Amino acid sequence: MSLQHPIRSLSLAAALATLAAAASLTACDGVGSGLTGVIRSSATLSSLTLSAGTLQPVFSGAVTTYTASVNNATDEITVTPVAATAGATILVQGAPVASGTASQPIVLFVGSNQIDIVVTNPDGISSQTYTLTVQRSSF
Numbered sequence: 001m002s003l004q005h006p007i008r009s010l011s012l013a014a015a016l017a018t019l020a021a022a023a024s025l026t027a028c029d030g031v032g033s034g035l036t037g038v039i040r041s042s043a044t045l046s047s048l049t050l051s052a053g054t055l056q057p058v059f060s061g062a063v064t065t066y067t068a069s070v071n072n073a074t075d076e077i078t079v080t081p082v083a084a085t086a087g088a089t090i091l092v093q094g095a096p097v098a099s100g101t102a103s104q105p106i107v108l109f110v111g112s113n114q115i116d117i118v119v120t121n122p123d124g125i126s127s128q129t130y131t132l133t134v135q136r137s138s139f
Contacts, residue, residue, distance in 0.1 A: 043121045043128040045090075047082035051102065053134060064128065069135045076105040077134060079115060087122035108136045 044061040053068035061084055070077065081090050083099040090096070092103040093115060106115055113134045120127040 042084065043088060043119045043126045044084040045081050045117070045119055045128075045130060046084040047080075048117070048130065048132075049080045050132075050134075051078040051080075053077070055132075064130050066130070066132045067135065068132065069137070070108065072110065072137045072139055074108060074136060076107050077115075078102040078105055079117065079132065081117050081119070081130075083119055085121055089120045089122075091118045091120075092116075108134055110136050110138045 053070040115132040117130040
């Protein structure tokens with residue numbers, strides 16, 4: 001009975017190509033599961049706008065906590081998030097929203113109202129939550 005070592009059965013060129021491919025995959029930050037070669041990008045927004053009030057601070061994808069104030073006459077608000085990565089999914093208060101489109105109206109109670117916006121990369125692995133607190137005045 002004869003056993004062959006798998007490396008010995010490959011040509012030198014094939015063995016070197018296999019090693020080079022494996023080295024490039026292990027050196028690649030964010031390789032997806034398996035050998036898909038999918039590189040993960042950050043789960044961020046490139047823009048966030050409101051139908052009422054002014055976002056504070058000014059929007060930056062790296063900042064995840066915002067506030068806005070509205071007057072008492074404003075009893076609902078919509079948010080329009082834009083994903084930084086094509087194909088990312090966005091949930092506003094748990095409801096799916098297409099990138100670049102307004103959310104369904106969100107009812108605002110007098111006082112503080114928290115709105116959560118979750119962005120998930122197309123790979124389904126990484127996500128980021130943005131928190132918006134809208135303060136509706138009592139008068």
